Amino acid sequence: MPAISRMFQMLKGSPVAVVGGTILVTGSLLYTYRAVYRPFITRRERAESEAMANYIFQMEQSKGQRQTSEHS
Secondary structure, rough: OOOHHHHHOOOOOOHHHHHHHHHHHHHHHHHHHHHHHHHHHHHHHHHHHHHHHHHHHHHHHHHHHHHHHHHO
């Protein structure tokens, strides 16, 4: 454990450690966005679009049925 603590103290003020930490955090955020958030949003948007398309389709069908019943 003291070796890890010494290593942390050495890297604490190092510019290389700061850049490495920044890269690590950025990579983690990108991975989380691509693996978790984007698929969730895509599924939600697709479900909303499908619901709207079904609604429009049903409205068009009922409109067509009303027109054919009026002409008869």
